[in-house]
Amino acid sequence: MLHAIIDIGSNTIRMAVYQISGRSFTLLMKRKHTVGLAAYLDRGHLTRAGIEQTVGILGGFMDFIGTFAIPHVHAFATAALRTAENRRAVTEEIARRTGVQVRIISGSEEAAYGFIGATAHLTHPDGVMIDIGGGSTEIIAYEHRAMRGRWSLPLGSLALSKAHVAGLLPTAAECAAIRAAVEGILAGVPDVRALRAKYMVGMGGVLSSASRMHRLLHPEGAVRHFPAAALGGMIAVYGSGRPLTEDETAVLLRAAPDRLHTIIPGLIIAHVLAETFGAADIQYSDSGVREGYIWKEIVGGETRDGGTPAKEPP
Structure with missing residues (x-):
């Protein structure tokens, strides 16, 4: 099955498409926009300009996903949205305007x-x-x-x-x-x-x-x-x-x-x-948060002490 993983970071917003079969997965393609979302934080709030940047990029990602009928979409955000006091309003607006349901992950999860x-x-x-x-x-x-x-x-x-x-x-x-x-x-x-x-x-x-x-x-x-x-x-x-x-x-x-x-x-x-x-x-290391998210949240592999995969990703 095809899965699109969207990572909304403080510096970049990325989308990677993986083919996942059982307990193995292959990266097919990735796209990146260098936005610098952390620079759009003003007195603890993500500004209107930052929201519009994010909505525009995610809308483009969803157009791509729709064109190729990619059935599974996962989106998470890290520090910039995590620290924004208006994060709930921002994620609700993103969902309303783009259809992307963004999960804000904690620093510990990241x-x-x-x-x-x-x-x-x-x-x-x-x-x-x-x-x-x-x-x-x-x-x-x-x-x-x-x-x-x-x-x-x-x-x-x-x-x-x-x-x-x-x-x-x-x-x-x-x-x-x-x-x-x-x-x-x-x-x-x-x-x-x-x-x-x-x-x-x-x-x-x-x-x-x-x-x-x-x-x-x-x-x-x-x-x-x-x-x-x-x-x-x-x-x-x-x-x-x-x-x-x-x-x-x-x-x-x-x-x-x-x-x-x-x-x-x-x-x-x-x-x-x-x-x-x-x-x-x-x-x-080339592999990181997105691959870990796949292992933990999608593949569902059993882990050893501290979260190490029982099997190594390909």
Whole structure:
């Protein structure tokens, strides 16, 4: 059966179509709109402009779904709508105007879905997994491939960019302000500050872009793996405020074309977390929240301790 999964995030709104048969599923196609929904929050409310953007995109998705008679549609929203005080009115308007029934998932659910989705790609049995979004960062500590703790922190690449960056790329002073903001949030979460892990698994657009950036800068390196220390070098180059060289610009445009204004704030979040955990190695995982949602809510596979799939997704 064909299933469309719609993910309304703080930075992007995505639709992916999967063919699901029994306990296996295959990604057929995906579409993405970089909206920056978190930037449309004003005094805790999603603005009319943000609502119209969302309704327009979801209406287009539903036209596509109708054209191909895709029978099953699942839609969930994360931090931007989760934190909006008018979220109920927004989801009701979306349902009325587009027919899309949006489920707002909690930060804990988001972290759990991400862990389930990425389990098949865990190289090491112990570590910390992070998913840096536009409005929040999900953190999971795992041991022996089982979840041992999960946290959702109000640290988002788009939110930090909006709060601290005047231009497209931050200056050194703005990077320092972002770092101070991240450290300030972590100061209030002693359980997270106490985590220690040599290996860190990254999901989402920020770590995907970081992985591509490192590969472009160091083509001899491993695919999807890079040293955590490399984050500091990337931030130093692209968060210095100085004019970039042609080669530096080419790398940035190839690695992060859809998130030029949020990539450096996101890298700073990752860098502070890696330093806090004592992480030496970062691995990027392609699978994440959508795949975890399929396993937990559609396939209905039995799970081991902490939500790890009993069978690995294909």
